[in-house]
Amino acid sequence: MPLVNTKEMFKKAYDEGYAIGAFNVNNMEIVQAITEAAKEMNSPVILQVSSGARKYAKHVYLVKLVEAALADTDLPIALHLDHGDTFELCKACIDGGFTSVMIDGSAHSFEENIALTKKVVDYAHQFNVTVEGELGKLAGVEDDVNVSAEDASYTNPDQVEEFVKRTGVDSLAIAIGTSHGAYKFKPGTKPQLRFDILEEIQKRLPGFPIVLHGASSVPQEYVKIVNQYGGAMPDAIGVPEDMLRQAAKMAVCKINIDSDLRLGMTAAIRKHFVEHPDHFDPRQYLGDARTAIKGIVSHKIKEVLGSNDKA
Numbered sequence: 001m002p003l004v005n006t007k008e009m010f011k012k013a014y015d016e017g018y019a020i021g022a023f024n025v026n027n028m029e030i031v032q033a034i035t036e037a038a039k040e041m042n043s044p045v046i047l048q049v050s051s052g053a054r055k056y057a058k059h060v061y062l063v064k065l066v067e068a069a070l071a072d073t074d075l076p077i078a079l080h081l082d083h084g085d086t087f088e089l090c091k092a093c094i095d096g097g098f099t100s101v102m103i104d105g106s107a108h109s110f111e112e113n114i115a116l117t118k119k120v121v122d123y124a125h126q127f128n129v130t131v132e133g134e135l136g137k138l139a140g141v142e143d144d145v146n147v148s149a150e151d152a153s154y155t156n157p158d159q160v161e162e163f164v165k166r167t168g169v170d171s172l173a174i175a176i177g178t179s180h181g182a183y184k185f186k187p188g189t190k191p192q193l194r195f196d197i198l199e200e201i202q203k204r205l206p207g208f209p210i211v212l213h214g215a216s217s218v219p220q221e222y223v224k225i226v227n228q229y230g231g232a233m234p235d236a237i238g239v240p241e242d243m244l245r246q247a248a249k250m251a252v253c254k255i256n257i258d259s260d261l262r263l264g265m266t267a268a269i270r271k272h273f274v275e276h277p278d279h280f281d282p283r284q285y286l287g288d289a290r291t292a293i294k295g296i297v298s299h300k301i302k303e304v305l306g307s308n309d310k311a
């Protein structure tokens, strides 16, 4: 089957109360690990590319890797632009084979966000490409943008109907307390998400797919391995998996995970080098990294998202 957009994926996920994992890809091992896990779990999956990933690996390499994964697995796979911040970037991805794009206008005013998002939607829909918009602002680091906790703001449910109606977006990323990166909550505090806001948005937009960014759980066992094998990560706290399970049963149809894959990969490579100081064949340590990512993705699909056997 060819690459798909997110329309049917989200409809089924909404109706059946699960979510699709959207995992960030930067190189071959990551693409293989995610799609091999999805294949074993018989799960649809979204592979997403940030502008940083596109700069790192080059557009054409990532598209070809994803096409190879598609040929290898024959799964419903969407190739998605993560955090597109300009019309030009979205257009380049639409023209270059992506089936879904995010236009993140959350740094702009409400009116400017609507105008930019609508411009992308009008272009994307001519090519059957689905568009994710964002309302509200997540804290954390993505590419060169670092939003401090003070500048972050929850999505205002009063704005969502107007935003969706005027832009024509296919899904909406919201801010309910998650954030990007490995340090989401202050150590010693209890992680909390504003499920009341999600519930209110769900009421205002019945049947409409919601997206949760910054959804890594930052498993402590991986932080431990990193530190045990020479790393120095401060106390990191992610989103508890119970909360993600709850969100997946609600209107959240797409859950974004990147940091957990980075963490698993780093832990595996650190461990490998300490245990095998004589190794210098990249296939040995990147192989371990790939195995670690595959394990994490399988766990997410089966134990958190509930998208297993939904391909």
Ligand code: G3H
Residues within 6 Å of the ligand: 024, 050, 051, 052, 053, 082, 083, 141, 142, 143, 180, 181, 258, 259
């Ligand atoms: O939300 C951001 C993702 O984790 C991608 O990160 O922009 O460093 O590739 P990146």
Ligand code: 13P
Residues within 6 Å of the ligand: 024, 082, 083, 179, 180, 181, 182, 212, 213, 214, 215, 216, 217, 256, 257, 258, 259, 260
């Ligand atoms: P994490 O940093 O929590 O993995 O979030 C990733 C993300 O939202 C990508 O858009």
Ligand code: ZN
Residues within 6 Å of the ligand: 083, 142, 180, 213, 214, 256
């Ligand atoms: Zn994000």
